[in-house]
């Protein structure tokens with residue numbers, strides 16, 4: 049056993065030894081992780097016994113695991129006993145009283161991104177009155193969803209209201225033992241989103257368009273589960289372009305998607321967590337496990353992501369293509385500027401016959417940023433007629449940054465068709481000069497070229513999100529050249 | 531309008547321009563001819579503001595401004611346009627989006643109202659007809675997959691939209707078929723006004739039959755060795771550079 053694991057166990061046992069007593073009335077637990085802490089979290093959330101046990105088993109398995117270090121990223125060791133695993137949501141009374149009390153730099157960024165005034169307050173955590181535009185809007189839409197039998201609520205609420213669905217699908221796509229961070233999440237997750245689309249229902253609105261502001265404070269160990277029943281269709285938006293700060297450095301979320309026969313899930317993410325400063329100080333570690341199971345035939349899962357934030361991103365939204373004729377897609381833009389490091393990509397596992405997958409990855413590196421694409425296409429024996437098309441493009445801005453690709457191919461069926469294309473290019477001095485000669489400023493010129501580079505991915509985003517994402521790239525690249 | 535005095539410039543320690551003097555007034559057309567590698571494109575790019583060239587001495591004045599002080603986009607906004615000898619591809623950026631962005635930057639700089647997508651499309655219809663440009667080229671990424679001739683035509687189309695005061699056209703005629711040459715030339719001519727000027731860099735007298743120059747200059751090894759009128763271009767065509775160089779020496 050390696051020393052790190054041993055250390056963890058030691059810590060865990062020591063806590064136990066001191067006879068840590070849970071106090072259900074308090075809002076926080078001391079730093080550190082132990083079975084008692086997990087029991088506390090579960091109890092505090094009034095969870096059924098099976099879920100408590102489920103968490104504990106995850107925790108026990110986690111103790112036997114090692115933090116993975118195969119990704120092309122570097123960071124100081126994380127001390128898991130320094131982390132506070134539960135604190136009840138802060139009341140809004142603790143927040144700033146008005147926008148005047150908010151970090152001016154944050155306000156400036158909101159302005160650049162064109163975020164409406166009333167949303168800025170909410171984003172910055174300003175205490176606002178209950179009578180608030182988006183609240184009433186939100187309730188209206190909730191009613192509309194309920195009328196069609198769509199369940200869309202927080203994960204905790206789903207545990208209380210729809211335990212049978214949660215129990216059936218939780219961990220069915222990302223098993224607790226899947227990887228170190230997924231196991232940790234399974235043990236300690238606090239909240240997240242839950243969606244269920246009943247048979248044959250086309251979800252009438254983009255889920256979370258109207259809620260994402262409210263969901264800004266999601267916490268450190270988020271858990272999301274989306275189930276699209278037969279013949280249903282849903283588009284889900286996660287994240288928000290406004291820069292999000294968080295005192296917690298480690299974020300380890302798990303997202304599970306299940307698509308049954310003929311179902312269609314589109315999952316779009318814009319991630320803009322605090323990336324740290326120019327020297328690489330601060331910034332979020334974003335270690336996420338996202339996976340979708342195309343369980344039914346003719347089902348489709350499509351991931352689209354725009355990753356501009358976080359100090360470190362470790363993220364591989366994947367598709368398990370079980371159903372015959374099922375389709376998996378991955379469209380990604382990952383930007384690493386300053387000292388950011390991104391190791392991201394996807395995994396497409398072809399199991400069913402005539403399964404198809406498409407991977408379009410666009411990595412942008414600027415300043416000292418390091419961007420790695422890591423992708424796996426696996427075609428199993430029975431996946432007769434499977435097809436994959438992968439395209440990984442990297443764009444470098446400046447001399448200090450880097451781009452790396454680690455494609456991995458495992459084809460066990462000879463009828464499979466697999467295509468891979470890759471390119472690395474630099475924003476050329478000649479391209480910039482051409483743009484500038486026509487009258488565009490240096491920054492506009494860079495934005496033009498970057499937007500052109502990302503076009504195939506922007507096209508996949510819901511319209512409104514695409515416009516925001518484009519703006520976000522511009523703001524993120526500000527000052528990266530010159 | 532443009533006044534170049536004893537301009538010396540080069541790159542990576544290598545001298546390319548060895549003392550250029552050139553005065554261009556409003557309403558004039560100047561042709562610059564000269565053998566390969568003599569420095570024609572270098573001169574064009576220095577006027578447009580390409581930073582990789584180092585100017586070691588001399589001055590370039592444009593409308594009484596010190597041109598060398600200005601960034602490329604400032605020069606563009608002040609009315610300088612260069613048609614590239616080798617137009618650059620910008621993948622994923624549609625030709626019309628690119629051009630609208632450029633035009634609006636220039637309009638902003640001049641304190642004019644920006645054009646929205648609809649106004650822009652209306653505005654460019656007539657310019658497209660002028661250049662006989664296919665609507666389809668408008669929606670394709672800038673220069674990507676364009677044929678050699680299409681790229682050149684696209685350069686002049688951009689010029690027609692941006693309406694520069696001083697246009698420097700670097701071998702815009704190379705690679706054009708006979709009909710395209712006529713179209714491009716008539717495009718250039720129809721944009722001529724009392725208050726603007728054009729410098730055409732070319733190897734062929736042919737273009738000058740259509741775009742008739744007021745002055746012809748012969749650039750050899752970084753120096754203008756002869757200047758004259760249209761007749762000089764005809765002589766060159768007949769006798770070649772060696773003859774002219776020998777005469778000049």
Ligand SMILES: Nc1ncnc2c1ncn2[C@@H]1O[C@H](COP(=O)(O)OP(=O)(O)OP(=O)(O)O)[C@@H](O)[C@H]1O
Pocket residue numbers: 541542546564565566567568569570571572573615
């Ligand atoms: N970026 C560069 N690096 C090194 N040398 C350069 C560079 N650009 C131009 N030169 C050199 O400067 C000289 C002049 O080049 P320039 O392109 O100005 O010639 P030109 O007169 O336009 O030729 P052509 O008729 O072939 O277009 C050439 O010897 C060329 O090799």
Ligand SMILES: [Mg+2]
Pocket residue numbers: 570571572615700701
């Ligand atoms: Mg040349």
